[in-house]
Amino acid sequence: SLSECCxxxxxxxxxxxxxxxxxxxxxxxxxxxxxxxxxxEEIGSSPLALGSAKNPINCKVVISKDQLTEEDKAELKEQAMEQFKQEQLRELRRQSQPKAQTKPTATAPKAGAEIDSIPNLFDEL
Incomplete structure (x- = not known):
């Protein structure tokens, strides 16, 4: 049968x-x-065979074409162009997003450095 052949x-x-x-x-x-x-045993009708009704082979069969038709080429080109456009849009959106602003941090004077002004409680009297 055809299924046994497969x-x-x-x-x-x-x-x-x-x-x-x-x-x-x-x-x-x-x-x-x-x-x-x-x-x-080669066909798989034996219960001990690799692939049989009791022990099926889990696989995916893909058939490829030897030559692409002009229609296939045009469709693949269109798909590639659409994918390229989507990638470019994602990149532009990523670049145009506002960048996270880093908060300025206060730096403490180094040890031993002179302080420009010494606060005085009596200056305002």
Whole structure:
């Protein structure tokens, strides 16, 4: 069945320890399955197999295109321009925010330094 073929391919990917396969490699595995040259353990119908109904393989399959169409290129360019605009806006907003003002701190005269004026209680009499 088609689901067993997919299960077989996923088991082979996991067994080989790879993250990426070319179209030709996947096609070769599918051909191997449909020729009937694989065992139940390879397919995953055995309960002890890597990926089976009782022990499924948790993965995500991503299919990439060999060539980008002009539409795809235009869409990717538009997305990149929008992302660039958003980054520039964030940077401008960050730069235009008022900077935190540091409070001036009073400095005590150094030890031994003369004091300019000595307060006198009797000056105002």
């Amino acid at each position: 299960q077989f391919i996923l088991n082979e990917v996991k067994r080989q320890g790879v993250n990426v396969m070319t179209n030709d490699e996947v096609f070769s595995l599918a051909t191997h399955y449909w020729d009937g040259d694989c065992t139940a």
